[in-house]
Amino acid sequence: MLEVRDIAVTFGALKAVDGVSLNFASTAITALIGPNGAGKTTLFNLLAGTLKPQAGEIRLAGERVDGLPAHAMFHRGLARTFQIPRPFGELSVLENLMVVPDERPGERFYDNWIVPGRVRRRELALRERARELLDFVTLGALADQPARILSGGQQKLLELARVLMGDPKMILLDEPAAGVNPALLQVIVERIQDIHRRGIGFVIIEHNIDLVTRICDPVVVMAQGRVLTTGDAATVRSDPRVIDAYLGDAP
Numbered sequence: 001m002l003e004v005r006d007i008a009v010t011f012g013a014l015k016a017v018d019g020v021s022l023n024f025a026s027t028a029i030t031a032l033i034g035p036n037g038a039g040k041t042t043l044f045n046l047l048a049g050t051l052k053p054q055a056g057e058i059r060l061a062g063e064r065v066d067g068l069p070a071h072a073m074f075h076r077g078l079a080r081t082f083q084i085p086r087p088f089g090e091l092s093v094l095e096n097l098m099v100v101p102d103e104r105p106g107e108r109f110y111d112n113w114i115v116p117g118r119v120r121r122r123e124l125a126l127r128e129r130a131r132e133l134l135d136f137v138t139l140g141a142l143a144d145q146p147a148r149i150l151s152g153g154q155q156k157l158l159e160l161a162r163v164l165m166g167d168p169k170m171i172l173l174d175e176p177a178a179g180v181n182p183a184l185l186q187v188i189v190e191r192i193q194d195i196h197r198r199g200i201g202f203v204i205i206e207h208n209i210d211l212v213t214r215i216c217d218p219v220v221v222m223a224q225g226r227v228l229t230t231g232d233a234a235t236v237r238s239d240p241r242v243i244d245a246y247l248g249d250a251p
């Protein structure tokens with residue numbers, strides 16, 4: 001459902017993503033792994049619309065979407081989280097979900113002036129949805145606390161709830177396990193599996209190989225801007241080219 005053809009972007013002389021072609025199925029939890037600097041985050045930025053490709057095509061559900069800005073991708077059902085979450089620290093945990101863009105061009109102004117009751121009902125519905133999602137990610141009890149008090153793992157859960165506010169068809173997760181304690185990591189893993197069972201696809205950048213082995217199939221390995229190989233976790237882990245790519249990255 002998310003197709004990438006010969007996509008490329010360079011930074012000066014550096015080919016950060018160098019002719020990548022991949023299909024990401026909405027039925028899969030796909031892992032994107034590879035040594036530091038392989039181009040994984042740059043590929044995410046291209047998919048999510050924060051970076052424009054210099055070559056190649058991206059299609060979402062058959063439609064060309066390369067070059068569309070991030071908010072347009074979000075509204076088409078492609079949501080992403082960041083390696084380092086950036087919640088609005090002074091807003092409450094609940095308010096952090098309420099500020100997720102909910103654009104319906106042309107409707108806001110009209111609603112506000114002609115049918116204020118409808119706006120109020122919509123806000124109540126949004127608030128209810130936000131509360132449900134906070135309960136789902138186990139943050140319900142913290143709804144009215146300022147987001148700055150959340151731990152790193154709780155911030156990752158808040159990000160997950162935030163992207164779900166947009167009713168995504170596919171979610172790109174950037175290192176969901178990084179800096180997360182084992183108990184919260186288990187919650188994150190279970191929620192990813194719950195969401196996946198509801199028919200939402202994932203692409204996950206992750207260095208935690210246990211998480212990758214437990215929940216991801218297929219596993220795409222990138223190195224030096226290219227796709228090195230794709231397969232199940234056990235196959236790619238024993239592939240000598242993958243081992244070489246990681247050893248080449250060792251200090």
Ligand SMILES: Nc1ncnc2c1ncn2[C@@H]1O[C@H](COP(=O)(O)OP(=O)(O)OP(=O)(O)O)[C@@H](O)[C@H]1O
Nearest residue numbers: 011014015016034035036037038039040041042043
């Ligand atoms: N905005 C930028 N300007 C210049 N170079 C960049 C920029 N963004 C990324 N790069 C370079 O592009 C290459 C790929 O970076 P990228 O962040 O995509 O790798 P990665 O696989 O996500 O690595 P990591 O696992 O360390 O996050 C790196 O050499 C990086 O230094």
